[in-house]
Amino acid sequence: MNFAHFIREIGRGREGARDLEFAEAQQLYGAMLDGGVPDIELGAILIALRMKGEVIDEMAGFMAAANERLTTFDLPRDRLRPVVIPSYNGARKGPNLTPLLALLLQRFGVPVLIHGLIEGYGRVTTAQILRELGIMPVTSRAHANQHLKEGAVTFVPLSVISPGLAQLLTARSRLGLRNSAHSLVKMLDPFAGKGLLLAAATHPEYLELMRELLSKLGATALLLRATEGEPVANPKRRPRIEYLHDGTIDLLFDAEHESLRAMPHLPEQCDVHSTVTWMQAVLAGTVAMPAPLANQLACCLYASGYADDFNQAKAIVAVEALA
Incomplete structure (x- = not known):
């Protein structure tokens, strides 16, 4: 995965940066969660996202990646929502x-x-x-x-x-x-x-x-x-x-x-x-x-x-x- 490409897109500041589309965000965050991003690039991505600000489609992609890897538990045998x-x-x-x-x-x-x-x-x-x-x-x-x-x-x-x-x-x-x-x-x-x-x-x-x-x-x-x-x-x-x-x-x-x-x-x-x-x-x-x-x-x-x-x-x- 070309992390420099992502950094160029999101790292241009609040005014110049481009928000990631859902699929891009899901792909990038999946790599981050899996430990597949080198430290320097990871730091750059985290700071760029912080400076750019969070947006819904991007966060939805991040959440999708997190949920794909999330340990889930059995629902208690009860009509109540836990x-x-x-x-x-x-x-x-x-x-x-x-x-x-x-x-x-x-x-x-x-x-x-x-x-x-x-x-x-x-x-x-x-x-x-x-x-x-x-x-x-x-x-x-x-x-x-x-x-x-x-x-x-x-x-x-x-x-x-x-x-x-x-x-x-x-x-x-x-x-x-x-x-x-x-x-x-x-x-x-x-x-x-x-x-x-x-x-x-x-x-x-x-x-x-x-x-x-x-x-x-x-x-x-x-x-x-x-x-x-x-x-x-x-x-x-x-x-x-x-x-x-x-x-x-x-x-x-x-x-x-x-x-x-x-x-x-x-x-x-x-x-x-x-x-x-x-x-x-x-x-x-x-x-x-x-x-x-x-x-x-x-x-x-x-x-x-x-x-x-x-x-x-x-x-x-x-x-x-x-x-």
Whole structure:
């Protein structure tokens, strides 16, 4: 493959560069995922794509290449859609509530698969919190399928489902910039489109990109603004939550533009031990669940098929929150 040709096309800056067509993007990204691009050319491609900006057809080609190589898992024998939670950021300013959402869903019998990174590089990751709770990462497809069959919250490292994307993420430490892999990993569904994806981004332009791309791919997803990059509702201010399904987009909750009148009781520190202690109190019912998290839980129960309609899902969560 002539990588210099691709670099000439995409490396002329935002104004002069040409966006790749779907087939070209799929071919190029496949080579990148397979480790077939030399380091110098790979660095040039990643920087050129970063400077040019991401576009839908190109990202769809990248996603197609990633999905062709993605390890997929068996659907649990249940009418419910498994909830897929990409967790790649962790937290450093507030508690990472992604594990709490997963455990709340497990309480209702909803299958949950989390994929992401173990090392947080100074942040508190979902994997670290789960480990404190005795939930260890799975190491293989068979291991993951067994966990899912047993109804356990399942954490799968990215290196298990997509070694190629895991390698591309490490390029950030060498180049100093994020690349398209950072966007793609947050849209991976290891159930081949049969899961309910929690899709989130911090910046509005990435939310728009995800909305358009997931719609184009026919994904079933809940789209919301991320909390420190994690796909969980900000406990102090509910984000807009959209439900993408069957080619439509339903608004389930609008964004709250003011902080809550009554601030939730949150842990004073966001380290692993403090977060786990607080989470256990919420699960035990001795500390109130933050309202935005309860709202997101209701969205998940509805979109996964646990509740027949959205009002029923909200009522179920209201009873749970008061229990």
